[in-house]
Amino acid sequence: MTAGIDPALVEAVAAALVEPAAGLPGAATVGIVARVDAVLADYPRYVDPLREALTILAAHLPTPGSVRSSPRIARICANAPGRGPAPGDLTAALADLERSRPDLFVPLLEVIVGAWALSEPAWEALGYAGQVDLDPADHPIPEEIFQPLLARGPRWRRPPEVDQ
């Protein structure tokens, strides 16, 4: 993982930012840590704000047994060093960060959601193969749809000097 960024924190925060819904997997099940690392390698401008955002959020990781924790995240949190029995409301902490520090929240969201939205499991669930080449010849414009429009005649106004 990129230096100074705790993968356990990334995984926990990502799980809260991208929950499973609409038949799509959440971030917790797409191998998000490695994907975030790849995004950071390509876009190092995200590293500092991500690190700072995670530092702020670290104190709010849910404790084992809290409602929003998956067993895996709970295990990560329990083993995370230097973290006491915590306030534990990561959702509230994210909401607070979104409201009070958009300079950190927006990069955090872009990295996590971006990494998730580029993942194969998300694409598979969406039925998305990326942008693909299409042949314009396969998409002709039906000629008949022009007729009602043309039947209405010209739409432009004629200034005095235009004699066309």
Added chain:
Amino acid sequence: VSEAGDDAEVIVVGSGPTGVVVARRLAAAGVDVLCLEQGDYPDESVVVGGRRDWELAGRGPANASPNVRRAPADYAIEEDDSEMKVLTWNGVGGGSVMWAAQWERFLPSDFAVRSLDGVADDWPLSFKELAPFYDRLDREFGVAARVGDPAFPPGGDPAHPALPIMPVGERVARAHNELGWHWWPGPVAIGAACRLLGVCAYGCPHGQKVSVDATHWPAALAAGARLRTGARVRRILTERDVRAGRGVRSDGGPGGVGGPGGASARPRPNRASGVEWVDAEGREHVSRAAAVVLAANGIGTARLLLASTGPDHPDGLGNGSGLVGRNLMLHPHTRVVGLFDEDLGTNQGHWGQLLHCLEFAETDPARGFPRGAKWNLGPGSGSVTAALHPWPGEPRWGKAPAEHAKAWLGRSAVWGITADDLPSAVNRVELDPERTDAAGLPLPVLHYKIPAEARAILDFNRARATESFEAAGATRVLDFELMPGFGWHQLGTARMGADSSTSVVDEWSRLHEVPNVIVADASVFVTGSSLNPTATACALALRATERLLADRAR
């Protein structure tokens, strides 16, 4: 000290679409032309359309806002007092590197706003006078379009047939037929081998979108034009600068083109002799020329004119009217999104405008405001933007990314709505009195309030665009009163006119006071139209170039 070979008969400042139109035409006519460009060629950090993560790149290195991108060639733009934020790209190709290639002519009425609508001013030329230049450029820019659009006079000479309008375009077109509203396949500067990838603004991996760094500069260079990158012009020099010993040859350069020159009894300078510029290593240069062409966009050009001061022109070059930088127009813009239950494949298709709609572009007094708006129907997005789409007031995380991705990808289409914002002298570009860029050029400060008429135009049109999508079968329509971050078009800051007390350039785009300085970008627009400005800016630039060549022949 100027390096050998850096003088030229004509110097062009800026290498975007209008700059290359001028440089290519001059070079083809045998004129020694040098283009000075502050940036470099776009690289793989900017041209990202072929990448899997193109949308993430678009939020960083390939961001269209110089204030976000902060690349070495960018200069900060102070926008705190502007209700629209500027988008542009500083480098070879200029805005065409990141545009969506919407290639629109203005309407005939756009040139006669005072005569027809009783507001603003008429242009000193007509649509009819500009039409032959539009025709030439349709070919030169490889435009794909369908002739016969009833919103325009007959004419046009596109290089290719219109590109597909895709299933969502067909739906909307049929809906407009039912509503009795205009639509037409959107004219674009995109080649016939377009693969409908939907990434145009991020760089076409098939080279089909006109990006003049790749599509036009090679021909200009082959014709003999010279292009110097990393060259930030800091000041336009006058003959009086020469006499003041600012390093320019006292005969004013090679001579041959440009307007009337020689000594003048007028208190203000009346002839430019070249430019002062700084290279990427910070070395200062002076390049002499018989004519200087400014193609640095509505902010960069005004900035340079205002910064080109001297003891006899302390308020800038060609600014006797006090209007340099004034009448800034930024085309207020908003978007309306239609979401469909079916997957219509809306992530594919050329990106800028599958259709355009000019039903509400002309003035209708019954609406209670003058002028109108242009609509462009764009496809949706890829998975990243679909998941991230920050529609105001909607949740952005938790279940939202997955729900957004599912609802938007392949199922969303966008009406972009651009309002004609009439000129106002209080909307302006000024120079920061203290802050400069690395080359020592003062930073531009924008003051821009959206005119009340333009807000009324946006309000009226987004309501109509909602009706459009509903008629097309959208199950949900989202709109917002303004997209302030879409200031793609910077217009009007060196306005054209016959009267030197109320305008900056004449009908041939020459500074009234310094006629061998030609403004070849959208700074010269008298009014804004609601249509995309590049084709008109290029047509005016080509027309001005032909006049320059005709004067040279004499």
